[in-house]
Amino acid sequence: MSTQITPAAGGRTPQAAADQEEAEVRRGHEAERSDRTRAEARLGWYLAGPAFVVMLAVTAYPILQATFDSLFRFKLTAQDEREFIGLGNYSMILTDPVFWSSMWVTLLITVVTVLVELVLGFALALVMHRAVRQLRGLLRTAILVPYGIITVVSAFAWFYAFDINSGFVNSWFSWVPGIDENLNWFAETGPSLFVIMASEIWKTTPFISLLLLAGLAQVPGDLEEAAEVDGATWWQRLKRVVIPNMKAAIMVAVLFRALDAFRIFDNVFIMTGGANNTQVLSLLAYDQSISRLEIGLGSAISVLLFLCVLLICFAAIKLFKVDLAGARGEG
């Protein structure tokens, strides 16, 4: 464009005069357009500005501060003894078996809950999708009930339900092998983790099934019908038509839930407090920073937690080849 707007050097011929006139008109249009562009850019910044400021204040600054703190031996109760120790905190954490055990427990909880929720949530979504119209509203609300209960409170409820003294589980499910009235669920790692995961699954499956229901609604109905006419079985239709068409919805659901599950805190905090090898990363960071006021050590654990989350996202995005920031959902 810019090459066309040549400096108008004293045009004498009629042709040149016309050219000049045209150039001037064009310049006028362009000025108007760039005015509008500038106004749009300004408006864009005004509207996106709060987001930017929040990002700086609520996320960017705290991350930098946490990374900085993680390089010090720093206890809030002994502020004068603050000492720079480089990566000392990290080497201490990475050689500590407690960190690795919480890492594995966190990973186990993440993988198991997300997989189970995906299967259950998908089944629920399919059923909701096909339910008759009159029931649909009622169903959605019923399914959302667990999601509406405060996590801390639901953690207490599950804790009581499995409690050896007041719980109903031991007496109602005594027909299941391995369960009798003397089973103390919270005395050992396996059973404790089972209750924690069951409660987490109960609480968040509604969320994943709603996301999947939205995905199901976008599978073209005629495609499925065509497959049915061609004699495809229910399972073949599901595998070859429905699932490939909602890959992006599944990916978003899995990613959101995996990130959330990896940060699990409330359920473990209430039910076991990390006893019997049920410690998870968030609780470990909380114990160090808040309970023991070891800011340096706690910050280092938090930074490691962040790195793990980044790794999960990176893996998920590579695996599913979906571009979250991409335009118009061309996933």
Added chain:
Amino acid sequence: MTISVRPDTMDPAAPPRRPRRSTVSRVIAYVLLSLGALACLLPFLWMLSTSLKSSTEIFSFEPSLLPEALRWENYVRLFEALPMARMLLNSVFVTLTVTLGQVTFCCTAGYAFARLKFPGRDKLFVLYLGTMMVPFMVTLVPAYAIIRELGWINTYWALIVPQFFGSAYGTFLMRQFFMTLPQELEDAATIDGCGPLRIFWKIFLPLTKPAVATLAVFNILGVWNDFLWPLLVIQDNDLKTLPIGLATFQGLYATDHSLLMAGAVVSLIPMLIAFLFAQKYFVEGIALSGMKA
């Protein structure tokens, strides 16, 4: 023009036509449905029944789902033993204020990221999206330090301000929604002399009701549920929200399960009202958030 097909009369949530659905699959679907609903509701029914039992009944050896007698007085005791009314008021106030801010700022930022051109837009958006991945634990201590510096410990400010100005999740949701709206709408309005701000206000915003309902419900749930942050910044009993109120009073009434379960039921009621209010927009809203295959 008058004979044109009107696609807007089609319900986007309607299931695809299924001409030959066999009775067997229908029965299976309903059995699954009933089991699923039961599994979803059983722990909740147990909460409800516990909230109506006496404490001797709770610790009996043969727990039954149905209470011997409906002891509604447990609910009266709940409001007497704990400052329930105050906690409810705090929770409702904080939740509504934060949601109002979130909806406003997520809508404007989402619109800017989706429809306006400004330098650095895409880089900023990717960065902003990245903040979704930051665990809360990382920012906890520094954020607490900021709030303490501002003298906001034990105030509503500490509960409201950090979340008021939008979130990455909400902005992402609104941006995806704004991107699905047709460009022709914007072009037509521009030709008619509408500026971007008026296009946003008069044309796009009225079309975003489903997305706003979705965002609002997710937000209301999230804020209602918040535990760790209020636990840190609020010690004053008068400012406690339901989650920390119920959890801390749990320490005082450890053996009184019926009180806490009554609290659980009471705390669910506002959420059910929010669901019922928003649920007809809700699923369509998620469907439109751009998660297309």
